[in-house]
Amino acid sequence: GDSVTQTEGPVTVSESESLIINCTYSATSIAYPNLFWYVRYPGEGLQLLLKVITAGQKGSSRGFEATYNKETTSFHLQKASVQESDSAVYYCALGAANTNKVVFGTGTRLQVLP
Amino acid sequence: NSKVIQTPRYLVKGQGQKAKMRCIPEKGHPVVFWYQQNKNNEFKFLINFQNQEVLQQIDMTEKRFSAECPSNSPCSLEIQSSEAGDSALYLCASSRQYNNQAPLFGEGTRLSVL
Numbered sequence: 001g002d003s004v005t006q007t008e009g010p011v012t013v014s015e016s017e018s019l020i021i022n023c024t025y026s027a028t029s030i031a032y033p034n035l036f037w038y039v040r041y042p043g044e045g046l047q048l049l050l051k052v053i054t055a056g057q058k059g060s061s062r063g064f065e066a067t068y069n070k071e072t073t074s075f076h077l078q079k080a081s082v083q084e085s086d087s088a089v090y091y092c093a094l095g096a097a098n099t100n101k102v103v104f105g106t107g108t109r110l111q112v113l114p
Numbered sequence: 115n116s117k118v119i120q121t122p123r124y125l126v127k128g129q130g131q132k133a134k135m136r137c138i139p140e141k142g143h144p145v146v147f148w149y150q151q152n153k154n155n156e157f158k159f160l161i162n163f164q165n166q167e168v169l170q171q172i173d174m175t176e177k178r179f180s181a182e183c184p185s186n187s188p189c190s191l192e193i194q195s196s197e198a199g200d201s202a203l204y205l206c207a208s209s210r211q212y213n214n215q216a217p218l219f220g221e222g223t224r225l226s227v228l
Binding site: 044047097100101103 | 216
């Protein structure tokens with residue numbers, strides 16, 4: 001079936017350090033999956049951070065970037081310099097273009113130290 | 115600031131009791147999803163609707179859950195006879211009808227079955 005595997009947390013980094021959270025996917029029933037990163041900040045609901053629907057393209061938001069790599073089936077999340085306010089749980093996900101149904105990874109908790 | 119409204123935020127039930135939760139999707143979103151997120155952060159797709167019609171549902175949902183999305187009323191998900199294993203965060207999401215949409219999530223209803 002379709003699945004997403006991401007870095008197991010928690011991940012702890014200091015403010016202004018760089019970050020990478022790995023994500024790989026397997027899309028056996030979806031020919032051209034859409035790829036997403038969602039984020040849940042403390043006390044808030046799940047919200048979309050960025051999405052990419054075309055292989056080879058890069059998405060970016062709030063200083064985060066992720067490139068849809070079809071060859072390596074990866075969609076790693078990167079940020080050059082994290083802030084304390086980035087502390088949250090990050091979820092990599094893939095979606096079916098025709099139904100918008102989403103398959104999630106189990107999340108990576110990020111803690112940014114001041 | 116989710117625009118998908120879920121109620122109640124917390125729900126406590128005894129085993130065998132009915133548990134009902136509601137969701138008001140974002141205005142203009144005819145597609146509604148329900149997911150269950152367990153204590154291991156794993157997401158399980160339960161059911162989705164387009165307008166009032168069920169598009170897909172898993173076997174568990176078909177047997178023990180009832181769900182509907184009536185016109186001009188909140189969508190609802192009801193567990194007919196709660197089990198301890200149903201304790202989880204239930205997430206409602208909605209999206210536009212068109213392809214390649216990223217569902218918008220509510221903050222969830224956390225169900226505890228004692």
